[in-house]
Amino acid sequence: MTTYLQELVLEGLPLFRRGKVRDTYDLGDNLLMVATDRVSAFDVVLSEPVPNKGAILTGMSTFWFELTRDLTPNHVVSTDVCDLPEIATPFRNALDRRFMIVKKAERIDIECVVRGYLAGSGWAEYKQDGAVCEEPLPAGLVESSRLDKPIFTPAAKNDSGHDENISIARMEAAVGKELTDQLKNASLALYGFAERYARKRGIIIADTKFEFGFINGQLTIIDEMLTPDSSRFWDVNLYEAGRPQDSFDKQPLRDWLMETGWDRNPPAPSLPASVIQATADRYRTAFERLTEMEFTSNRG
Numbered sequence: 001m002t003t004y005l006q007e008l009v010l011e012g013l014p015l016f017r018r019g020k021v022r023d024t025y026d027l028g029d030n031l032l033m034v035a036t037d038r039v040s041a042f043d044v045v046l047s048e049p050v051p052n053k054g055a056i057l058t059g060m061s062t063f064w065f066e067l068t069r070d071l072t073p074n075h076v077v078s079t080d081v082c083d084l085p086e087i088a089t090p091f092r093n094a095l096d097r098r099f100m101i102v103k104k105a106e107r108i109d110i111e112c113v114v115r116g117y118l119a120g121s122g123w124a125e126y127k128q129d130g131a132v133c134e135e136p137l138p139a140g141l142v143e144s145s146r147l148d149k150p151i152f153t154p155a156a157k158n159d160s161g162h163d164e165n166i167s168i169a170r171m172e173a174a175v176g177k178e179l180t181d182q183l184k185n186a187s188l189a190l191y192g193f194a195e196r197y198a199r200k201r202g203i204i205i206a207d208t209k210f211e212f213g214f215i216n217g218q219l220t221i222i223d224e225m226l227t228p229d230s231s232r233f234w235d236v237n238l239y240e241a242g243r244p245q246d247s248f249d250k251q252p253l254r255d256w257l258m259e260t261g262w263d264r265n266p267p268a269p270s271l272p273a274s275v276i277q278a279t280a281d282r283y284r285t286a287f288e289r290l291t292e293m294e295f296t297s298n299r300g
């Protein structure tokens with residue numbers, strides 16, 4: 001039984017993209033997305049994997065894709081090992097539950113960010129201008145405040161890593177007004193649904209990022225969806241406006257790294273087993289609260 005996966009190179013399959021966490025292979029009309037157990041903090045990939053993280057993230061994305069399929073079509077083709085390409089079958093045990101075969105889309109180069117709470121760059125902008133992404137907000141909000149109405153704050157996707165927050169006007173200039181409206185409406189609807197769903201189950205999704213593309217001319221949600229890697233997850237029980245919130249998943253890791261005095265340049269110090277375990281437990285708890293299913297590290 002494999003409990004972690006950090007480096008797996010599928011020889012013979014062309015790489016589409018290698019991100020911090022996922023390795024994506026090109027299957028022609030489809031992509032094979034493999035979520036490894038790599039973890040990053042402060043934008044640096046750490047040298048130790050977090051056991052089962054890839055399976056948990058894949059399980060969570062799959063869960064949301066299924067739950068929201070009537071709201072927005074998605075790119076998922078299969079998560080069944082029987083559908084792996086021949087060349088990947090020797091690795092089927094390692095890949096099991098960590099991969100998704102998806103339809104390759106014409107990607108729209110906009111990160112569709114929705115914020116329901118004031119945190120990160122949204123809080124920074126509000127403090128300075130009283131507005132986020134040129135959307136004026138009421139006075140008197142504090143850090144982590146819940147917004148009366150979630151806001152859509154797009155960013156331009158930049159493959160070199162640093163995405164740039166842009167105004168709606170700039171998004172309209174880039175992709176047109178009609179598509180901007182469609183993306184905004186779809187993103188707000190997905191976030192609104194997911195935020196309510198998760199809050200009832202003990203998790204606040206403070207903000208999240210969606211990606212969309214076209215598949216056979218149809219607007220489709222792609223990439224990963226509503227995972228702690230693409231969103232800010234907070235614990236409902238610990239939430240208190242007026243201060244920064246602990247991140248549900250990576251807080252033990254961030255706290256420990258800060259304590260070491262690390263300067264955030266790679267390589268990061270190597271993690272003690274207790275910190276890895278605490279992080280793995282957080283990912284598992286997030287999965288179990290949201291899906292109301294038990295996560296077991298082997299398929300029964």
Ligand SMILES: Nc1ncnc2c1ncn2[C@@H]1O[C@H](COP(=O)(O)OP(=O)(O)OP(=O)(O)O)[C@@H](O)[C@H]1O
Binds near residue numbers: 018019022024159211
């Ligand atoms: N169905 C799809 N069709 C085409 N491209 C897709 C599809 N789904 C996801 N993508 C793209 O595949 C890439 C996956 O890369 P990945 O997210 O692993 O790394 P990254 O975004 O480059 O870096 P990071 O690790 O910081 O997220 C992204 O560029 C994403 O936009």
Ligand SMILES: [Mg+2]
Binds near residue numbers: 019
């Ligand atoms: Mg990405």
